[in-house]
Amino acid sequence: MASSTTQRLSLRVLWQKVRPARLYGWVMRFGVSCLLLVVESGTTVATPWLFSRMVGQLSGRDVVAAAMIALLAQYTVLRVLGAVAGPARSVLMMPVRTTLKERISVLGVEHIHHLSARFHQSRQTGALTRIIDRGADAASMIVDMALSNLLPNMLGLGLTFFVVLRVFSGEYLVLLCGTLLLYSAISYLFTRWRMRARRARNAANNMVHRHIVDSLLNADIVRAFGNIAYECERQKVVWRGLNRAESHLQWLVGGSQAIRNCVIAFASAALLGLAVRDILAHRLGVAQFVLMGTYLRSVYSAVGALNYVGAGWRNARVDIESYLELLALEPEIRSPAHPTPLPKGPSGSVGIEMRHVCFGYEADKLRLKDVSFKLHAGQRVAIVGRSGSGKSTLAKLVSRLYDPLSGTVFMNGVPLPELAVDVVRGHIGVVAQETSLFNATIAENIAYGRIGASRDEIQRVAEAAQLGPLLAQLPDGLESIVGERGIRLSGGERQRIAIARVILRNPPLLVLDEATSALDTRTEHAIQQELLKLSQGRATLVIAHRLSTIQTADHILVMEAGRVVEEGTHEELLRKAGIYAGMWRLQVRGGFTKAHSVVEG
Template sequence: MRISHTGPAPARRNDWHTLKTLLPYLWQYRGRVMLAMLFLLLAKVANVAVPLMLKAVVDHFEHAPGQVALLIPLGAIIAYGLLRFASSSLGEMRDAVFAKVTQGAIRRIALQVFEHLHRLSLRFHLERQTGGMSRDIERGTRGIAFLLNFMLFNIIPTLVEIVLVAGVLLSRYDIWFTIVTFTSLAIYIAFTLGVTEWRMVFRRTMNDMDSKANSKAIDALINYETVKYFGNEAYESRRYDQNLQVWERAAVKNQVSLAFLNAGQALIIATGVTVLMWLAARGVVNKTMTLGDLVLVNAFMIQLYIPLNFLGFVYREIKHSLADMEKMFDLMGEPREVEDAPDARALNSREVTVSFEQVAFAYEEKRPILHDVSFSIPAGRTVAVVGTSGAGKSTLSRLLFRFYDVQQGRVCINGEDIRSLSQESLRRHIGIVPQDTVLFNDSIYYNIAYGRPDASREEVIEAARAAHIHDFVSSLPDGYDTLVGERGLKLSGGEKQRVAIARTILKNPPILVLDEATSALDSRTEQAIQEELRQIASNRTTLIVAHRLSTIVHADTILVMEGGRIIEQGTHSELLDQSGTYARMWALQQQVES
């Protein structure tokens, strides 16, 4: 397998749009922002005034007689020290005031991304790559911190200082000082912008390959056992390295181009400073400028040289931060496939009837799954669905949870289309024991209590007893504090399934969905669990998706599905009397089990 790298570079985002997206998060702290900007401005005024005090001291020593020279500059020296202290302390005060803005904005954005991802449809999450997405979010939040701190406290202060210095030069000296300063600055900015834009393609490629490589690594590590089963360690390493190779080439180009940018910036700054010093030196020789003026110009140039040199770095990093934020903001802009209606109401009922009315559905337009499916589950009754793999059985539960919306027909609760209900209240009324139980990498207690996080410890243990897992948990050295590992891999399939049953019992929903709920259990445990499931389903509206027909003979109605359609329905005995598909499936399973 080869990865093509001849396609276009990752698309460029509108940086101004990214900045505008960020502004509302700053506006919440506008008071702090304004105060920080005031401290910033005062700090820069103090910083620019420092060379002026230094010039006064030097000029005094150049022109004053011996004894007077020891007394008069004291005020200028004290002012010099106070201005230096003010410049530094005001900068620290600015940082202290703005810290809440930066960290608060990062927190709000990270939380908003997290909440938005949970609002997206199941389709999005089935197609996502977790490793790459987590890396995008991590880089994006880190980019926000850099952008806020350095754009506001490096670029803007540098520009303020340049304007103040240019004003001093223009008011005190020949216009050529201002011309040289602004010409150097214009060339510097044009060079920095041009080269940085050219370099951004390397950074975007690095980001893209970093996310892809991370996705491959996370995917392989999550499926560690499968990799080992098939001895495909070398294959996974090659897949990982294919992306790393592209990342390496982009990283080398990024570093080489950085060296070229730094060298060009240094040449421009050195040329500008040299010309200014020549002008100042000539002025001293011609007696149009004092030695203090020479010191002043030199001090200004040193003051400008450091932030100007840093400005190039900051601008590059800000561009990199904007590139890092691209995919995170793209995630925030990902449209929701399933949304609450503007007037959605909350469902609140313990007596619930579920009905599917002429439902048609397809995950993909070219591959329809359900065709004109209609059935009803009266309140407190049990309906079981059986059929071959791919018949659309599990799709029914996904539609009931409203992970997807139907293309035709409607799914109703108490005669009301579930699209008119809030998703939160709908899902609060449904509990599910899925075929493939995935647990959080936490304790057994946490995973059971997840069904109702505010439940007491006694209620959690009672739910574990009902699911016949309490004795097993009690036998473990750490009891309910035992960690289950990534996706629950430290537990057997049956143990995970019983944890899932326990947390659904704890949730105590009026609607119960059992999707192959006992498929991972041994026969003895299955019988015990089936009896318990029958008891908890006796007063609930229950949908059972089953493979083993012996587990659903008690159902009030059994639906037989084939090719996305209901081809038979009735009680167990009625379906056997029909001598149709269900009867053949029953006979076949009886032969296998005998």
């Protein structure tokens, strides 16, 4: 749990980020709301007093009609003012609450996107969405409680105590205050227990939500392995944990309410007993007895509401803790305070260089060891090697998803950490082996490569990525929804959309991480031609498994266990008769055998 000091600092930072640039509108709304609050509280306290005067008038021997009409008119005015002031105050502050909730949610999403790839590898999406939702709800709840519960009831209690002291004796006020102190002590004790129970409930709720998301995202694997019953049983287990946590929390809530209600019952009996004593002694009238009963109900109602505020504040604090801890996380990859401008090459071209780079996702397990190479503007450098040799890791360092543990990556001669992160990534277009698509239309997914692209541009790059046959089959063409993570499309179709996206982006530096691995031979050949056209005049880093796709590369790096063990052109590497030549012979032999089998069949 975050310390109180950390929470205060986080709340201060949170307020600085979510408050509007000009507070004038919010201050005006708050000022008018306070005036309406005074009116509402004043009418709430004055109405019982006026009602007691009407009772006293009616209880007298001589009932004056004019006086009763005046009292009735005053009573009506007070009730109307009270009835209008509350809703008006709520409507007036509604935009503040909704705007605050929106900004906190957007801030959370923005912060998560700035956190490193390492963070996202260790977190689950379901848990993150719950943290943001709870944080936004908790902040809105705090504002709502302050304006709708805390201030009205505090003001109402103060006015009520003033009237009680004026109309009754001091012992009434002493007994009333003593009861409130006992009530508050019991509430405080139970609230502390409830906070611990609520944290446990939140953790169990996160587990349920996380398992649902994880199970549904891997629905194909669940069905393929026939593990639906297993997934349902796992869901039952986490739900049982949530039910136990909910049950414990509700027992505490119910117990707290029962004990506090008993305290109120005994205190009310004692206060009314005092009133009966004073009536028998002719120190009070029946009207004052009615007034005491009415004020008792309003006082205990206000105290109950204030207890709800206290419990609600603690609950909101528990709910917002995870959000504040998330907000306190520093991005591993950050832009410098004063970034160096990126030197422009001819026609905006860029080049990449690595010098003695070492990197590991864990410091004691290096994935890259002393890697050095240069990729000049207009060159195609290919990286090959066995699975786990560090090829994709190297591409992540080029995009600055991670920083090296040692060594340096340069762009146009400037170390990447000295450049703004958005500048680095704005010059790079990546087609990864694992394609990510939004649950949107094909056109929207392609247009994500360059926001604001025209329909004609989207259509052109779709054709270049060999999406024409697919679009012809779909009734809605480019407007077809691809489903969550592109589930409605095949792996090859998703990869073609990703290629269209990067063609539309038209970046100075291309990173192709096995970009055509999911395509058939004919489609791969056509797309390779488009990618060759796209790579002309720009730096291209190609990570390939099929060596036939990189024969024309200007330079080839062969990686083994995180090191560059061979490098040169295709012909040079074949002449060396090393690892690359062996890989080439295996792939050529495999391709011949496969073709021969097809002919024989």
